[in-house]
Amino acid sequence: MENEDVKLFNFWVSPFGKRVEWALKLKDVKYDYVEEDIFNKSNLLLQLNPVHKKVPVLVYSCVQLPPPFAVPNIVHAHKPIAESLIIVEYIDETWKHYPLLPRHPHHKAHARFWATTVEQKLGKAGWVAMSRSGEEQEKALKEANDIIEKIEEEIKGKKYFGGENIGYLDVALGWIAYLVPVWEEVGSMKMIEPLKFPGITSWMTNFLSHPVIKDTLPPRDKMLLYYHNRRNNSQNLHKV
Amino acid sequence: MAEIKLHGFWYSPFTWRVKWTLELKGISYENIEEDRFNMSTQLFQYNPVYKRTPVLIHDRKPICESMIIVEYIDQIWPHNPLIPTDSYEKSQAQFWVKYADDMIFAVESIVRSNNGEEKEKAIEKIWEYLRVVEVQCFNDEKNFFGGDTINIVDIAFGSIVKFLEVLEDALGVKVLEYEKFPHFHSWYNNFKNTPIIKENLPDQSKMVAFLKFTLFVMPFTSVTTLSCIGI
Numbered sequence: 001m002e003n004e005d006v007k008l009f010n011f012w013v014s015p016f017g018k019r020v021e022w023a024l025k026l027k028d029v030k031y032d033y034v035e036e037d038i039f040n041k042s043n044l045l046l047q048l049n050p051v052h053k054k055v056p057v058l059v060y061s062c063v064q065l066p067p068p069f070a071v072p073n074i075v076h077a078h079k080p081i082a083e084s085l086i087i088v089e090y091i092d093e094t095w096k097h098y099p100l101l102p103r104h105p106h107h108k109a110h111a112r113f114w115a116t117t118v119e120q121k122l123g124k125a126g127w128v129a130m131s132r133s134g135e136e137q138e139k140a141l142k143e144a145n146d147i148i149e150k151i152e153e154e155i156k157g158k159k160y161f162g163g164e165n166i167g168y169l170d171v172a173l174g175w176i177a178y179l180v181p182v183w184e185e186v187g188s189m190k191m192i193e194p195l196k197f198p199g200i201t202s203w204m205t206n207f208l209s210h211p212v213i214k215d216t217l218p219p220r221d222k223m224l225l226y227y228h229n230r231r232n233n234s235q236n237l238h239k240v
Numbered sequence: 241m242a243e244i245k246l247h248g249f250w251y252s253p254f255t256w257r258v259k260w261t262l263e264l265k266g267i268s269y270e271n272i273e274e275d276r277f278n279m280s281t282q283l284f285q286y287n288p289v290y291k292r293t294p295v296l297i298h299d300r301k302p303i304c305e306s307m308i309i310v311e312y313i314d315q316i317w318p319h320n321p322l323i324p325t326d327s328y329e330k331s332q333a334q335f336w337v338k339y340a341d342d343m344i345f346a347v348e349s350i351v352r353s354n355n356g357e358e359k360e361k362a363i364e365k366i367w368e369y370l371r372v373v374e375v376q377c378f379n380d381e382k383n384f385f386g387g388d389t390i391n392i393v394d395i396a397f398g399s400i401v402k403f404l405e406v407l408e409d410a411l412g413v414k415v416l417e418y419e420k421f422p423h424f425h426s427w428y429n430n431f432k433n434t435p436i437i438k439e440n441l442p443d444q445s446k447m448v449a450f451l452k453f454t455l456f457v458m459p460f461t462s463v464t465t466l467s468c469i470g471i
Binding site: 086106 | 289301304308316328331332334335336378
């Protein structure tokens with residue numbers, strides 16, 4: 001007999017934490033959500049992730065109780081895991097229902113490659129495009145466009161990156177679906193033109209309307225306010 | 241058996257990672273040395289996003305990015321495993337691999353630095369990383385990050401430390417202050433003296449000559465990443 005306890009330490013607007021939430025919900029794993037203020041981190045978070053001191057952190061505790069008449073042997077594992085994509089892979093291995101990662105090694109490697117590549121390239125370019133203006137923004141938009149073109153090729157002809165069902169790459173890239181439109185509004189710019197990128201646009205609609213995903217998104221007005229503040233801070237820092 | 245080819249650079253720590261993995265598992269492969277000034281069109285087709293090495297071709301399919309390749313190899317050829325089978329231990333190993341890769345930005349800062357002060361700051365940044373590893377990874381007595389045997393974390397860090405050794409000689413700087421990081425030092429000695437790793441380390445003087453040539457024929461300000469110097 002096992003008693004599982006799963007806790008997710010996260011910050012409401014974090015796209016990294018959102019990946020973990022999606023993985024848990026798609027697999028119907030019960031968990032406790034613990035909201036962390038990243039501008040005023042708890043001592044507990046600093047203990048759970050002493051290296052980076054960041055969210056998300058998944059803590060998995062498993063109490064194994066002995067069967068009746070067996071020698072008492074309680075095993076308690078209190079396991080914090082950090083880094084969102086690593087957490088998603090851990091979740092996928094621990095709870096087998098609704099597999100996320102492709103089984104074939106080449107497809108798995110391909111999905112991992114795109115998850116980290118898009119995060120590095122579009123995450124950075126998108127942030128700059130959202131928070132800066134003028135030449136800096138233009139340069140970032142050009143860089144964003146290059147990687148978005150590649151994503152368009154990847155999604156062509158598919159409902160999700162995972163095929164007929166949401167897979168690892170959808171979870172990894174899902175932030176694009178709900179966050180890019182917010183960034184576009186905050187930065188007064190356009191990264192994903194529907195006519196230019198019909199595949200991605202269609203995927204965004206499919207992803208956001210999925211029954212598990214649609215109720216998980218942070219409120220749009222709250223996100224707009226948050227990112228407007230981040231943009232203002234960024235611009236002020238730049239002036240200094 | 242499907243053919244295996246590795247497109248790489250003899251001087252790149254990212255290529256070393258894949259080579260070491262193939263050698264540790266005794267896998268036969270064809271080594272294709274790419275010319276950084278004249279990279280093959282094949283390479284650009286295999287890696288259109290980054291246009292860089294290493295790229296592993298297995299059964300005519302490309303796999304890119306060094307540690308993704310290493311995990312792929314371990315999955316296809318599970319003997320002499322490099323990745324823990326326990327999911328939690330695996331997640332911890334993957335965490336430290338990512339940490340090693342984050343350290344590469346600090347290594348690039350040394351290469352990019354324009355004066356002594358910047359260089360010192362960059363070196364101190366690396367020390368911060370090594371301090372964390374010294375405290376977090378070596379609580380108990382073990383020869384390698386993987387315990388008694390090499391694992392993906394050893395491969396990831398080993399390549400960067402070897403490159404730092406070369407950088408120290410090429411630039412005349414001291415980065416690996418081992419008296420500050422005794423456990424890390426002990427680990428690296430174990431790692432580089434493991435027979436298969438030792439046989440597959442690049443020649444130090446050849447590497448130093450290569451790096452000096454590369455760094456001093458290109459203006460420092462144009463070097464932004466190790467990729468720019470074809471690493």
